Amino acid sequence: MASVASVTSLADEVNCPICQGSLREPVTIDCGHNFCLGCLTRYCEIPGPDPEEPPICPLCKEPFRTGSFRPNWQLASVVENIERLKLVSRPGSEEEDTCHEHREKIYFFCEDDEMQLCVVCREAWEHRAHTVRFLEDAAVPYREQIQKCLECLRKEREEIQEIQSRESQRIQVLLTQVATKRQKVISEFAYLSQFLEEQQSILLAQLDRLDGDILKQRDEFDVLVTGEICRFSSLITELEEKNERPARELLTDIRSTLIRCETRKCRKPEAVSPELGLRIRDFPQQALPLQREMKMFLEKLCFELDYEPAHISLDPQTSHPKLLVSENHQQVRFSYKWQNTPDSPQRFDRATCVLAQHGFTRGRHTWVIVRVSQDLGHYSLFSPPSPPCMEVAV
Secondary structure: OOOHHHHHHHHHHOOOOOOOOEOOOOOEEOOOOOEEHHHHHHHHHOOOOOOOOOOOOOOOOOOOOOOOOOOOHHHHHHHHHHHHHHHHHOOOOOOOOOOOOOOOOEEEEEEOOOOOEEEHOOOOHHHHOOEEEEEEHHHHHHHHHHHHHHHHHHHHHHHHHHHHHHHHHHHHHHHHHHHHHHHHHHHHHHHHHHHHHHHHHHHHHHHHHHEEEHHHHHHHHHHHHHHHHHHHHHHHHHHHHHHHOHHHHOOOOOHHHHHHHHOOOOOOOOOOHHEEEHHHHHHHHHHHHHHHHHHHHHHHHHHHHOOOOOOOOOOOOOOOOOOOOOOOOOHHHHHOOOOOOOOOOOOOOOOOOOOOOOOOOOEEOOOOOOEEEOOOEEEEOOOOOOOEEEEOOO
16 A cells, blocks of 8 residues: 555645646646646636737746647546545545445445445345345434434423523522512611611700700709808808807897797708609600510511521322422422322312421421412412411410
8 A cells, every 4th residue: 555655745746736736637738737627727717918819838838729728538547546545545534435344335234233334245244144224224214213312302402491491580580589678678777777866866855855954953953052051051150159249249139039040941942853853754655666666676677587488398199180299399390181190088189289298286487489380381489578477386
């Protein structure tokens, strides 16, 4: 077999000078050079500087006649043999419809060995007892199988696309619900903040008024007490001086002096009036509405934060025959076809329903509402903005 290098060297010798490819329908012109018939024809159609002058050879520049092309059949045979050698000498480059062993065209297919055969292979001893058919006849049942597989795959792809569309819608619903809850939290806390600010302003204003009333009564008390102290100090000073005087001076107007001291009533003023004391004592009652609002808000907030859906597992023994319960018993699908399910007293036969395997006996439980949609023969889940809650006490 010729080497790759030698075949490549021969191929270079039979290349067309115009297209640089292997000669196709080689023709020889007057100067003896060879070209592809198509390449030379297109070359002659290009107008030269002088339309009256004959075209010149692309290699030697000698003029030649356009009607003097001579087919070179011997060179065409050489080119064909070189092309065949190139295919044989290059690994993996044999023609696909040619037998590798006998270099014959493949016409048959052995169904037992799943091999493509030429005429020589067909007559070989190892294939004589096998089922051998023409390629097109053998391909017919496989084409049918491929068509069935394509139909199944396309159907499954459509189901997956439907699931994708349904789940995308569900995800969008959930995202909308999350955005709604976020806005609700923001508005609730904004309302609470505004309410607290208003209540704070009201309570501080009331405290400021109480503070002002206390200071006012303190000033009035200080003025009254100071006057009383001054009057008592004046009487004490007068009596002390009277007591230090001689008897004659002491006895002068002594009775009127004693009467004045004895009949002097002591005024005992109060720093804070009883009414103001009651106002201060009853002030915490003013905060009761605030306390109630805060209690309700905290209870609602704790409930929302403590929300966790109950894990409900469906009981296939109770499902209606048109309901398909998933293997994990967490989802259910509607089917228009009546399923062949075992008969049991617990199974629904009229209402399209299914029960959970376990119920609730105590505690607080929340769950997600299930909304049924039979548009595409399936059930879709729906999460409400505020999940329902049930309290069971035993």
